[in-house]
Amino acid sequence: MKWINKGHEFDSIYERICEKEKYLLFGAGDLGIKSYHILKEEINIVGFIDNDEKKRCSLEYDKPVISLAEVKWDEKLGIIITPGQMQRRSIYKELLSKGYHKNIDFFDLEEFLGIYFVYKYNKVYFYNISFLPSTVCNLKCEACLNFNALAKHYYTREWNNLIKDVDMFFSCVDNILLFHVSGGEPLLYPRIADLIDYIDKKYGNRIYQLRTVTNGTVIPSDHILEKLSKCNVDITVDDYREAVPQYNDNFDVLIQKLEKYGISYHTSKVDSWIDLAPLTTDYSNWTDVQLREHFDNCCHSWQELRDGKLFSCNYDSYATVAGINEEQDVEVFDLKTYTTEQSKALIEFRLGYNEKGYTNLCKHCRGFLTDDNISVPPARQVIGTVLNKL
Numbered sequence: 528m529k530w531i532n533k534g535h536e537f538d539s540i541y542e543r544i545c546e547k548e549k550y551l552l553f554g555a556g557d558l559g560i561k562s563y564h565i566l567k568e569e570i571n572i573v574g575f576i577d578n579d580e581k582k583r584c585s586l587e588y589d590k591p592v593i594s595l596a597e598v599k600w601d602e603k604l605g606i607i608i609t610p611g612q613m614q615r616r617s618i619y620k621e622l623l624s625k626g627y628h629k630n631i632d633f634f635d636l637e638e639f640l641g642i643y644f645v646y647k648y649n650k651v652y653f654y655n656i657s658f659l660p661s662t663v664c665n666l667k668c669e670a671c672l673n674f675n676a677l678a679k680h681y682y683t684r685e686w687n688n689l690i691k692d693v694d695m696f697f698s699c700v701d702n703i704l705l706f707h708v709s710g711g712e713p714l715l716y717p718r719i720a721d722l723i724d725y726i727d728k729k730y731g732n733r734i735y736q737l738r739t740v741t742n743g744t745v746i747p748s749d750h751i752l753e754k755l756s757k758c759n760v761d762i763t764v765d766d767y768r769e770a771v772p773q774y775n776d777n778f779d780v781l782i783q784k785l786e787k788y789g790i791s792y793h794t795s796k797v798d799s800w801i802d803l804a805p806l807t808t809d810y811s812n813w814t815d816v817q818l819r820e821h822f823d824n825c826c827h828s829w830q831e832l833r834d835g836k837l838f839s840c841n842y843d844s845y846a847t848v849a850g851i852n853e854e855q856d857v858e859v860f861d862l863k864t865y866t867t868e869q870s871k872a873l874i875e876f877r878l879g880y881n882e883k884g885y886t887n888l889c890k891h892c893r894g895f896l897t898d899d900n901i902s903v904p905p906a907r908q909v910i911g912t913v914l915n916k917l
């Protein structure tokens with residue numbers, strides 16, 4: 528979105544939020560439960576909606592879990608959509624088709640958290656952030672969203688700069704639901720455990736979930752595992768065994784070691800990846816209006832923290848680091864000059880506002896969850912070298 532009324536873009540949505548007397552959380556999964564714990568002292572949560580019949584029968588929840596058809600509509604009732612970006616779109620469609628209106632009858636968790644806390648308490652509550660110590664990776668995935676397959680060099684950040692960024696971030700942001708240490712392959716970053724330990728020990732009480740990820744092919748040293756076992760961190764272990772079967776033994780050893788050290792982890796296997804296809808997409812002749820529409824419909828949900836700045840779309844900034852995109856000043860929020868008077872503007876930026884209303888890479892990007900995005904098999908490896916530049 529393009530900023531028109533900076534610092535006041537969400538005034539009317541907050542008014543709607545204040546009009547509600549009770550809420551249902553759409554989604555009784557992991558994020559639904561997290562949202563419940565974060566918001567239960569703040570708003571009147573009367574239950575959950577879930578399309579999964581098994582969750583509706585479960586005794587796990589101390590609030591009822593009902594189907595959408597069972598909801599008795601009432602203008603004082605608000606619905607908060609809690610699942611992640613991949614499922615959110617279908618829920619939007621479902622609610623819109625039943626006559627509910629966005630930001631009137633239903634709200635998105637990501638936006639709700641940011642808007643509610645900044646208007647009510649002048650507190651900056653972020654849904655998530657992506658933070659990369661390095662882009663170094665042992666795999667070379669064709670559709671890598673860090674665009675490693677197109678980069679000439681890997682990029683490893685200086686330790687002091689990493690720490691400076693973490694401190695800078697938490698001098699501006701009060702709370703965050705998910706702080707994600709990403710990569711590259713994070714377990715190849717030599718000081719990964721020191722970094723996680725620093726974030727956890729210093730800011731863990733302001734982070735709901737500290738998470739990192741691995742491609743499941745790297746076995747970290749016992750020293751790293753020992754240190755990680757003392758941190759409140761969860762590791763997503765991506766299961767790419769079908770794409771890179773030569774690493775299957777490493778996957779098994781990694782899981783055994785995580786178990787042995789009692790490190791919280793979950794495995795993740797997906798059917799497909801999204802290819803943003805920056806080399807074959809050209810929307811550079813589109814008007815500003817078309818590009819803004821493309822950005823708004825894209826449903827990307829992440830921003831990157833790097834060098835004291837937030838970048839409007841993490842894929843745009845990854846492409847810059849990979850050397851296939853130019854960084855533009857108007858698409859970043861400079862945390863170095865932040866003051867608390869800018870808290871609403873910071874939340875607006877995090878929720879998709881910037882001066883231009885799109886990013887430079889949008890001209891060469893199919894979009895994350897657009898109707899014509901491209902699905903490819905996960906972790907398919909590059910054969911030979913791809914060095915074409917935009």
Ligand code: SF4
Pocket residue numbers: 803821822825826827840841842843886888889892893894895
């Ligand atoms: S279209 Fe691409 S570059 Fe633009 S916001 Fe979406 S993912 Fe980012």
